[in-house]
Amino acid sequence: MEPINQFLKNSKKIKENNDKLYEELIRHPRIIELIENSDVEITRTMIRNDMLQLKRYTEQSLACEKCGSLANCINHPEGYVPSIDVRGGRIHIIYSVCPNKKKEDAFRERERMIESYHVPKDVKDATFDTVFLDPDSNRQEVIRKAISSSQAISAGADAKGLYIHGSFGIGKSYLLGCIANELKEKSISSMIVYVPEIIRDLKAGFKDGTTDEKFNTIKNAQVLMLDDLGAEDVTPWVRDEVMTGILHYRMVEGLPTFISSNYSMDDLEYRYSRTKENGVEETKAMRMLERIRSLCEEVQLHGKNYRN
Structure with missing residues (x-):
């Protein structure tokens, strides 16, 4: 005591x-x-x-x-x-x-606004401020369209995305990254998907049962960007179940969609109308392209190959 x-x-x-x-x-x-x-x-x-x-x-x-x-x-x-x-x-x-x-949380939230699958870091980090305005290309014209489309989406207006096509290495993917970051600044999330690799992921998902989850994540993205469409192996499953399924859902739901490709829309339709398994199926390819045309304005990007 x-x-x-x-x-x-x-x-x-x-x-x-x-x-x-x-x-x-x-x-x-x-x-x-x-x-x-x-x-x-x-x-x-x-x-x-x-x-x-x-x-x-x-x-x-x-x-x-x-x-x-x-x-x-x-x-x-x-x-x-x-x-x-x-x-x-x-x-x-x-x-x-x-x-x-609050500032830190807002920054981290913006960083999470861009989800990507198999997309290079330079594409994910691209901004319109860093684009090289080559006088021998029509980049400035395409950028104006991209900014206009981004602003309309940010304002909640019904706006088409862009279908940007052109030859190899001219910066189509980079422009998708620019659009994604422009939307990020307005707190609008987007998903950039490198199409050939995500097709492989979806196929691999049959083994572990993750295909449906991945498919639904892609088709429900607030803003979806399909990079290098047409570079994947074309099969009836890819065309009818995957791509047409995603595009149809987004068309019905009015979800903004951007696409880059080495093919014009007409050339892409021709490519998707022919498969090794089923031969020529023009109607099914046409069905897919109708949805792309409903979702996107076609824009051809000109310029030199910056990868060489």
Whole structure:
């Protein structure tokens, strides 16, 4: 058992510390401001009862003024700012997201706006500001159309996507990345899919049962970008089940779709009308292309091969 003298000494020390803390608190500018602006009267008794809460309140940053950035946050929990709630005669601290965390969360959310499958990083990171405006190409004209389409989608208007076709290496995929990042800045998510590889993924999904999940993810994308359509092996399943299935769903639902290809629409229709398995099936190819024409405006991109 603690000796009575030691107990009295400790009690006196605690009282002295509490009195000192109380005096510090009632003189603290933040507490003075709190008392003056509170809709509920804050009494001396209330301050004494909840001194630890108020001390924590005075030590933390209220508007990132002590931190500067989320990386230097001094608050606990990190990224949240305290405010005082007075109820039931007690003083409580409540927390809300700080300005820096809001910015950080918004940035991370924008970064998640672009989902990609088998697309190079330079395409995913492309922006209209980084496009080389080759005077020997019609890039500027295509960019104007792309920006116009992006703005219409951002405004919630019914807008067609673009079917950008042209020869190898002239920057068709890069423009899809530019459109995706333009939409990202407006908090509109998009998915860029490299068609030949995603077809292989869908086939592989038959083994582990993931084909339907992948297919539904692609067809339901807020904005879908099909990169290098026509470069995949054409089979009846690819044409009728995969591509026509995705395009039909997006046409019915009015979901914006962009496509890049080495083939014009007419050439793509011819390519998809012929398979090794079934020979010539022009009607089925025509059905697929009707959906592309409904979803996209055809634009031919001219220029030199920048890969060489």
